[in-house]
Amino acid sequence: MKKILSLSVIFLTFFLLGVGYYFSSSIISFPVTSLEEDKARLKIQSVSEFGLPEPESIRFQNGSLRLRGWYFKNPQKKKCGVVLLHGHTRTRYGILKYAPVFWKRGCSLFAYDARRHGESAGEYGTYGYFEKNDLERAIEFFSEISTVPEEQIGIFGASFGAATALQYAEGRNDFAFVIADSPYMDMRSIVEKRAVDFYSPLILFLSPIALSIAEIRADFLVNEVSPKEAAKYISLPVLLIHSKTDEVTPVSHSEEIFQNLKSKRKQLLVTDWGASHCKSIDVRPEEYESIVNSFLKENTSFRK
Template identity: 60%
Template sequence: MLSKKRVFAIVLILFVLLLLYAGEYFSKEIVSFRVRSFAEDQARSKIKNMKEIGLPEPENLRFQNGSISLQSWFFKNPKRKKCGVVLLHGHTGTRWGILKYAPLFWKRGCSLFAYDARHHGESNGDYGTFGYYEKTDLDRAVDYFSEISGIPEEQIGVLGESYGAATSIQLADVRKELAFVIAESSYKDMRSVIEKRAVELYGFPILIVSPIAFQIAEIKAKFHVSETAPVRSAAKAEFPILLIHSKTDELTPYEHSVEIFEAIPGNRKSIFITEWGAPHSRSINTNYAEVEKKVDAFVKEFAPKEFQ
């Protein structure tokens, strides 16, 4: 008959193995999550074709950031103004899903550049790191966009949604020169937003597993969760930032954007908390006119004259 100590040891070993298994499983959900196909994202966006939103067919281009190859669209505006905007899609999406913002700047005569983030769409990459490496991809995207368009980097703005919004704010870690950032529905840091969604899906016991899962994810994707925090990056921002967030966002509480706003130094910043019941990243879907009005006011006050 087994002694109590041996039984306890066996139970403890089984519990540890269970935690490791659960941590390994959850780590996959964190950094190697399933993404939507291009066709799925097109259907979800409800934009059937480019012409529907006033855009021409884009030039399909690939650019590199180290070993990562990123698929992109370049929309060259026929007005040839020296202004441009990089558009970044949300978590699990593709560049098709960010096109809803394109008319805001196409009407101004600005050229546009949209690309699939690493581990998304038609780009490669085994892992998504919530901005840790994506900010360097964005930094390279701004350089590349400037090279192919002839638009100076300081006359290029960035507009991101959700995952893309968080990436755009973290660009402050690696770049000073930029026209502006517009961030819709950003999270303040990677850990808090993932743990919130995990609790909603699996209940509070998941918090026992999450520290192990984060550590495994860090080893796999070779990054640091604690350094993936737009709220910390915002404190370094030297470019104007507009934050947009729905008060009824069911995935990322609007307070995340409030904290980011408070962290941004100086007064070249603005925040727009929408109050018409929009879901996560859907403020512009549900009230285009009001979002357009706020963006126009922000651009008029803070953007370079080329955007006017």
């Protein structure tokens, strides 16, 4: 009986570790969407659809990691720039719909594929833990090639990109602003929410194992991936936008972040337009643009 019990415990342990490893892969080594796949999914023919010229293809390094993206040089030559950050498992094509808001203001734009996304390298994705360091290098590189001072560069992010931007902003005052559309408040919450959506609440007993294995494999700390905690140390202007009917990331995530924001120049817009995740701009583009413009006018040195 003892032998059977011991074997059962060993079998269960290996089973849980095996299943945990499998789910850790879906968290940090998810399938990579190519640029062409994302372009086709979004039914984009050309960047000209967004009123943009053909971009300069760029590549830059953060240590040994190679990242690739686009640089759009604005002919108005105003000293302002915006870095655009896409969502999870998407590419820089997915962030282009926001570009006209800033392009019309005369700002140059910089969009790149996050690590383990699109054309960029990277074995693992870490929900902002290492990506915020890539963003630091991206802003430096953007400033170098555009001659726009870093303090005149703002960050716009959607979903995972929004969460990355907020984590980067923690304790900094050397860039212009953050506009975050539909961010998650921390990695653990969003991973567990999506696991339940895809499978069932029963999956939650496996999440601590999967996340622990993910930490070991990718050499990071899940509990330190938290825009909600980072918000306590953000003093820069921040605009949060979130749809009340977001089915992927509940609006409560932005509400929690907003409550924690140290900044006195902060705004939370909860849209009640019936939009799904990161689709507020699709439902009412003119109103969305007006809200962003008002925020920039009231809280930054960006002027039309």
